[in-house]
Amino acid sequence: MDQPQQTVGVQPPGTTAPSKKDMRRIAIASATGTVIEYYDFLIYGTASALVFPHVFFPALGPAAGTVAAFATQGVAFLGRPLGAILFGHFGDRVGRKKTLITTLFLMGLSTVLIGLMPTAAQIGVAAPLLLLLLRILQGLAVGGEWAGATLLAAESAPKGKRGFYSMFGSLGGAIAVVLANLTFLIAGLTMSNEDFISYGWRIPFVASVVLIGVGLVVRLKIEESPVFRREAVRSGTASAPLAEAFRKQPRQMLFGSGVLVMVFAFFYLSGSFLASYGTAHLHLAKTTVLSIGVLAGVVWCISMILGAVLSDRFGRRRVILVSTFVSVAWALALFPVLDIGTAFSYGAGVCLTLVFAGLVFGPVSAFMPELFITRYRYTAAGFCYNVAGILGGAVPPLVAAPIIGAAGSLALGGFLAVLALISAVCTMGLKETRHYEMDRGELVAG
Known part of the structure; x- marks a missing residue:
């Protein structure tokens, strides 16, 4: 199957490799943007668990209202591949910076x-319909965000530290976990439950306007990827990047779409469904669940950094494989640990779930961009990432409550184990990418 190879040529003016100072700026820009985008995305998940069943779906009752709220959360995942195709198309044609x-x-x-x-x-039924529309727009935006943020860093970083620098785009999402839970925690501690449901839940959403301003300033100051600029001068840009990706690298598109299924399943289950599980099923206080969410976000950050650093030393594929295979076993143990019912067991369950997800997510930030050549890298990496988001991020939170209701929590653990196994098998179908050059314009058989 196709193997990437560097194309050698004259380097166009103005496309020299970034300095260490430039790389720090690019890393900060990648992280800042994804902090904002995933903060926005994650506060929706927390609100779905704690507020939206009462505010937007009161006629359905608590159980059905929660399912409906998570369904609107899942709709955004359906929009994400479309966002990856749309913004990936422009990212591969007009540049990474403008698209981001x-x-x-x-x-x-x-x-x-x-x-x-x-x-x-x-306003009656118009409220959930408007919520659905805005959620789709969120999905479109996030669909184009991760690939651009990570490959902007990957295309600029020195090869030996590519895993570390690429990780910052994903690290922003981990920081967002802390901020989202902390924001809701502060709101919950400073107002009554009635006030929180009445208006307090709105504060995290509206307050994000400040973060948006900061993010725009940071991103306007960074330079376009030198790899993209060289490719645009050397060969032009792809007219149909998605079609070209499927035609030239079908195996990478297929298996790449499955690598992150486990990460999405573990991450979004921890961030949304387990918050509801902790309050409704385990009867833990909302402040306890949110406090544990803040701690879990910190753990997620640390494990992601560790995974990225290890991947620069031992290879992306090896770190991802070991972590996903261990995750299969952990998925089966997760709910027995949670069902002990204490705050400590709940915290251990959520934090360990994010440890294993972070150890995979860190290396994937470089692994996914490295799989594809420059002409359609944005589209291909974003498409694979967001297809995995549907399978791992949208489906598990939506089916979790029905599975537990019908067959118990162990059955849900078995379902998660299957998703982790899918990720492991897909990773086995791909080759190590740590030594690949990012400046690639051609493929050779091999």
Whole structure:
């Protein structure tokens, strides 16, 4: 199957490799943007667990309202591959920087509007329909964000530290976990439950406008990827990047779409469904669940950094494989640990789940961009990432409650174990990429 190879040629003016100072700026820009975008995305998940069943779906009752709230969360994942195709197309044709500014603006606007929305009590069925529309726009924006943020760093970083620098785009999402839970925790501690459901939940959404301004300033100051600029001068840009990716690297597109299924399943289950599980099933206090969420976000950050650093030393594929195979066993142990019912066991379950996910997510930030050549890298990496998001991020939180209701929590653990095994098998179908050059314009058989 196709193997990447560097194309050698004259380096166009203005496309020299970034300095260490430039790399620090690019890393900060990657992380800052994804902090904002995933903060916006994650506060929706927390609100789905704690507030939206009461605010937007009160007629359905608590159980059905929670399912409906998570369904609107899942709709965004359906929009993510479309966002990957749309923004990936422009990212591969007009550049990474301009596209990332656009995704940030769209995400911010959608999130602020959610915070300003009238409730079902005020406008009836129009409220959940508007919520659904804004959630789709969020999905489109996030669909184009991760690939651009990570490959901007990957295409600029020195080979030996590519895993570390590429990780910053994903690290922003981990920092967002801390901020999202902390914001809701502060709101919950400073107001009554009635006030929180009435108006307090809106504060995290509207407050994101400040983060958006910061993110736009940071991204406007960075330079375009030198690898993209060289490819544009050397060979032009792809007219149909998605079709070209499937035609030239079908195996990488297929298996790449499965590598992150486990990460999405573990991450979004921890961030949304387990928050509901902790309060409704284990009867833990909301502040306890949110406090553990903050701690879990810190653990997620540390494990992601560790995974990225290890991948620079031992290889992306090896770190991902070991972590996913261990995750299969952990998935089966997760709910027996949670069902002990104490705050400590709940915290251990959530934190360990994110440790294993972080050890995979760190290396994947470089692994996914490295799989593809420059002409369609944005589209291909984003498409694989967001297809995995549907399988791992949208489906498990939506089916978790019905599975537990019908067959118990062990059955849900078995379902998670199958998803982790899918990720392991897909990783086995791909080759190590640590030594590949990012400046690639051709493929050779091998």
